[in-house]
Amino acid sequence: MNFTTGYTIEKITEIIKGRLINKLHKKKRIQHFLTDSRRLVFPETTIFFAIKTKKNDGHKYIRQLIDKGVGCFVVSKLPSYASELKQVSFIIVDDTLDSLQEIAAYHRRRFKMPVIAITGSNGKTIIKEWLGQLLSIDHNVVKSPKSYNSQIGVPHSVWQINKNHTIGIFEAGISKTREMKRLQKILAPDIGIFTNIGPAHDEGFSNRKEKILEKLTLFEEVDTLIFCADHKDVEEKISRWAKKYPYVKLFRWSINPGYELQVKKIEKQYNSTNLEIKRDSDSLSMKLPFTDYASIENAIQCIALMILLDYDNHRIKKRIAMLQPVAMRMELKHGINNCTLINDSYNSDVYSLGIALDFLSTQNQHDKKILILSDILQTGIPGKVLYRQVANLLNEKKVYQLIGIGPEISKQSGLFNNAKYFYNTTESFLQNHDLNYFQNHAVLIKGARAFGFEKIIEALQLQDHQTMLEINLDAMVHNLNVFRSFLKPGVKTMVMVKAFGYGSGSYETASMLQYHNTDYLAVAYTDEGKELRKAGIRTPVMVMNPEAQSFEGLFKYNLEPEIYNFRLLKSILEDYKRNFPVSKQNPLNVHIKLDTGMHRLGFDTDDIDELAAILRQNPFVKVKSVFSHFAASDDPGFDFFTKKQLATFINTCNIIEKMLGYVFLKHICNSAAITRFSEAHLDMVRLGIGLYGVTADKRIQPLLKNVSTFKSIISQIKKVKKEEAIGYNPKHKTTSDITIGIVPVGYADGLNRKLGNGKGKLLVKEKLVPITGNICMDMCMINITGIDAKEGDEVIIFGEKNPINKLAKSLGTIPYEILTNVSARVKRVYYQER
Numbered sequence: 001m002n003f004t005t006g007y008t009i010e011k012i013t014e015i016i017k018g019r020l021i022n023k024l025h026k027k028k029r030i031q032h033f034l035t036d037s038r039r040l041v042f043p044e045t046t047i048f049f050a051i052k053t054k055k056n057d058g059h060k061y062i063r064q065l066i067d068k069g070v071g072c073f074v075v076s077k078l079p080s081y082a083s084e085l086k087q088v089s090f091i092i093v094d095d096t097l098d099s100l101q102e103i104a105a106y107h108r109r110r111f112k113m114p115v116i117a118i119t120g121s122n123g124k125t126i127i128k129e130w131l132g133q134l135l136s137i138d139h140n141v142v143k144s145p146k147s148y149n150s151q152i153g154v155p156h157s158v159w160q161i162n163k164n165h166t167i168g169i170f171e172a173g174i175s176k177t178r179e180m181k182r183l184q185k186i187l188a189p190d191i192g193i194f195t196n197i198g199p200a201h202d203e204g205f206s207n208r209k210e211k212i213l214e215k216l217t218l219f220e221e222v223d224t225l226i227f228c229a230d231h232k233d234v235e236e237k238i239s240r241w242a243k244k245y246p247y248v249k250l251f252r253w254s255i256n257p258g259y260e261l262q263v264k265k266i267e268k269q270y271n272s273t274n275l276e277i278k279r280d281s282d283s284l285s286m287k288l289p290f291t292d293y294a295s296i297e298n299a300i301q302c303i304a305l306m307i308l309l310d311y312d313n314h315r316i317k318k319r320i321a322m323l324q325p326v327a328m329r330m331e332l333k334h335g336i337n338n339c340t341l342i343n344d345s346y347n348s349d350v351y352s353l354g355i356a357l358d359f360l361s362t363q364n365q366h367d368k369k370i371l372i373l374s375d376i377l378q379t380g381i382p383g384k385v386l387y388r389q390v391a392n393l394l395n396e397k398k399v400y401q402l403i404g405i406g407p408e409i410s411k412q413s414g415l416f417n418n419a420k421y422f423y424n425t426t427e428s429f430l431q432n433h434d435l436n437y438f439q440n441h442a443v444l445i446k447g448a449r450a451f452g453f454e455k456i457i458e459a460l461q462l463q464d465h466q467t468m469l470e471i472n473l474d475a476m477v478h479n480l481n482v483f484r485s486f487l488k489p490g491v492k493t494m495v496m497v498k499a500f501g502y503g504s505g506s507y508e509t510a511s512m513l514q515y516h517n518t519d520y521l522a523v524a525y526t527d528e529g530k531e532l533r534k535a536g537i538r539t540p541v542m543v544m545n546p547e548a549q550s551f552e553g554l555f556k557y558n559l560e561p562e563i564y565n566f567r568l569l570k571s572i573l574e575d576y577k578r579n580f581p582v583s584k585q586n587p588l589n590v591h592i593k594l595d596t597g598m599h600r601l602g603f604d605t606d607d608i609d610e611l612a613a614i615l616r617q618n619p620f621v622k623v624k625s626v627f628s629h630f631a632a633s634d635d636p637g638f639d640f641f642t643k644k645q646l647a648t649f650i651n652t653c654n655i656i657e658k659m660l661g662y663v664f665l666k667h668i669c670n671s672a673a674i675t676r677f678s679e680a681h682l683d684m685v686r687l688g689i690g691l692y693g694v695t696a697d698k699r700i701q702p703l704l705k706n707v708s709t710f711k712s713i714i715s716q717i718k719k720v721k722k723e724e725a726i727g728y729n730p731k732h733k734t735t736s737d738i739t740i741g742i743v744p745v746g747y748a749d750g751l752n753r754k755l756g757n758g759k760g761k762l763l764v765k766e767k768l769v770p771i772t773g774n775i776c777m778d779m780c781m782i783n784i785t786g787i788d789a790k791e792g793d794e795v796i797i798f799g800e801k802n803p804i805n806k807l808a809k810s811l812g813t814i815p816y817e818i819l820t821n822v823s824a825r826v827k828r829v830y831y832q833e834r
Contacts, residue, residue: 006031016099037061043069105157112311115168120195124171149173176204180217194227332830340760345453363442364536374447375406387412465496467712475705492518492684507535524551533557564593564601587622614657625665709799714741727773750822764795
């Protein structure tokens with residue numbers, strides 16, 4: 001995060017009331033702050049706030065940041081090696097998060113521009129982005145990047161402000177009491193927008209009233225508060241709250257008369273909505289380019305603000321009609337010529353560019369990274385200064401080539417040391433650049449909306465059919481952290497990425513897990529591990545089913561085999577001795593599998609003496625871990641058996657450790673056991689299906705987020721008469737006239753054929769509709785009678801609103817089978833929320 005002009009270390013110490021250790025560099029100017037060690041860009045001018053949370057402790061990353069050149073840290077405790085570091089400054093404070101917020105509040109108070117703050121349960125990010133679109137023609141707007149509305153996100157947002165900005169638009173979110181006052185002190189807003197109230201984060205409050213009042217804390221010092229009076233619980237609480245804060249003007253809107261703004265007409269058409277709005281005697285008619293109610297409500301909030309800011313009717317009408325959908329995510333897609341595309345083509349600023357480049361850097365399956373970047377608009381920073389920052393960012397992130405599009409970035413071409421091409425327009429690039437040049441590259445496409453980079457995406461992506469599996473990487477990270485929250489400090493995590501990452505893609509999932517410091521990955525076969533290594537995955541990888549013909553790849557790619565019987569152990573020892581000089585300096589790392597009652601793979605307890613003898617005879621073999629597998633940890637009816645397995649496992653491990661004379665990692669917990677058997681966490685746990693938001697534990701399911709959405713479209717709609725048959729082997733005939741939709745997804749894509757003839761249901765327009773007739777290889781038919789559907793509408797096979805658990809239940813199977821059966825021919829689209 002950029003301070004623009006920056007602060008000296010001495011000044012930062014004064015602002016946050018800290019104690020400076022090592023004053024040698026107190027006059028050094030800091031221009032960037034960091035709270036996530038993985039996002040380091042400019043080490044020389046960065047200060048790191050070592051924030052401690054329930055899930056992590058920033059103090060753990062100080063040493064590695066020092067090694068990367070960072071020289072200033074805000075800490076709540078000095079590292080033990082601090083006295084050795086003569087060139088490093090430490091500012092000691094009681095609470096590093098408090099200090100982060102203090103300096104953010106100080107920075108905000110330096111600027112007198114108006115600030116708009118938005119809170120509520122839904123719509124915050126959309127309203128913020130739309131206001132950015134609507135106001136940026138007249139103002140130099142600074143706004144929250146992504147959905148940065150948390151205790152750490154808001155300071156990140158505020159620290160973007162510089163002297164050239166003329167208006168700020170920030171969102172604020174909370175999850176429990178006493179959080180909003182901290183954000184209010186940072187933002188000090190002049191105008192507030194309260195969107196609505198819903199169930200999000202209800203668990204952090206005793207009731208809905210308490211949550212509304214907590215959110216209203218943000219607006220205790222605003223001049224005006226905008227909100228919809230038709231949300232009666234919100235309207236009632238705000239009316240009472242306003243009596244305590246009579247200086248806050250309420251700007252209410254409603255479909256009913258008697259408020260500051262009345263919405264007299266909402267008339268939905270095919271792809272737009274006609275609005276008529278009345279204020280006093282003034283009436284305003286306009287067209288919205290949306291039809292869903294959430295978008296209509298969000299747009300009216302924006303209209304209310306524009307009226308409050310004295311925009312005339314003509315400008316409001318013209319700009320509202322031009323509102324564009326907000327892309328809430330970065331998408332990762334497969335491109336032409338074995339390229340990987342990252343689509344972030346709807347906004348462009350230096351901070352979001354840094355986030356996108358972080359994502360690009362994880363695509364290690366490609367040696368060369370290419371950035372296609374438009375002009376960065378309305379920053380208020382002189383062009384030479386701005387693009388020097390961008391050039392430095394590209395150097396730090398090791399971007400191989402830049403393709404700059406736009407007149408401003410083209411003027412600054414001399415600042416860039418990368419391989420480079422420049423074009424004034426998107427059309428010029430598409431006409432003159434040889435797209436066949438893109439071969440096995442990772443390509444980030446990052447541009448302001450005005451440049452129409454969707455045309456570049458269309459030209460570079462593979463033209464697959466419209467059946468796809470969407471994978472939400474942010475939800476995956478969320479689920480990872482949910483399971484980590486059950487672990488004691490020091491317990492490691494191994495994540496299973498076998499079976500094509502449970503259908504979600506192995507190296508895409510592995511890249512994310514590596515970025516988030518997962519300790520181990522596990523694959524089924526050597527070939528899977530080999531592909532991860534070739535894709536740049538450096539995390540230790542355990543191979544669960546090593547085969548003799550794959551030993552060479554196992555050793556070459558530094559993969560660690562699971563050993564489950566004597567035949568495999570002896571075979572791998574012979575092969576290793578034959579190909580490598582054996583010594584403790586060149587160890588063969590292995591993982592020993594025990595059978596504690598599941599009676600699948602693994603050594604029995606009777607095998608332990610012989611196993612230990614062989615391992616002692618071959619001291620170059622290093623046992624990295626010993627593990628076993630619970631048979632029924634998800635079923636309370638078998639808890640007695642689970643506990644018996646655990647006791648057997650611990651006892652056997654203790655015997656092996658005593659025989660070998662050294663300690664190794666011990667792990668037996670799968671996803672279900674992580675949340676049900678804390679005593680079984682031991683040294684490491686193994687996370688599998690839980691990463692994808694699937695669990696049989698009803699206590700845990702609400703905490704998890706859906707990761708995978710299998711979706712398609714209606715490719716054709718037909719009317720079918722009574723007594724007509726549908727599809728192959730037409731045993732069943734219609735009992736009435738019906739309307740069917742043909743969906744291009746069949747059993748070759750992973751839609752189980754047993755779901756035909758009404759057994760399975762897909763989601764269309766928020767309604768479940770039955771599959772009618774037999775499922776074909778490449779398509780199926782659904783009964784959409786009575787539903788206002790059209791060709792091209794989305795169909796959800798499984799996802800958040802049509803859970804995979806229900807689909808599995810209707811088939812009498814488990815979610816694992818459904819996920820892993822999604823065919824490789826189905827396009828995978830990976831995305832991160834902005």
